[in-house]
Amino acid sequence: MGKGDKKTKRGKINRGSYGVKRPRIKKKVRPEIKIDIDKDQTIKR
Known part of the structure; x- marks a missing residue:
């Protein structure tokens, strides 16, 4: 599980x-x- 995994958040980011x-x-x-x-x-000057 990690960068190559399609089902993990890290894999989705990759x-x-x-x-x-x-x-x-x-x-x-x-x-x-x-x-x-x-x-x-009114405009203050």
């Missing part, structure tokens, strides 16, 4: 494949921040 032992990490979808134009915006 081969560059995915499976049950090495699932893909999904990116989280973030909602877009909306800018309100109607609000009073």
Whole structure:
């Protein structure tokens, strides 16, 4: 068991494949921040 084994995490990393032992990490979808134009915006100088 090691780099040549198809069923281990180390073997999946070596081969560059995915499976049950090495699932893909999904990116989280973030909602877009909306800018309100109607609000009073004061600029400090």
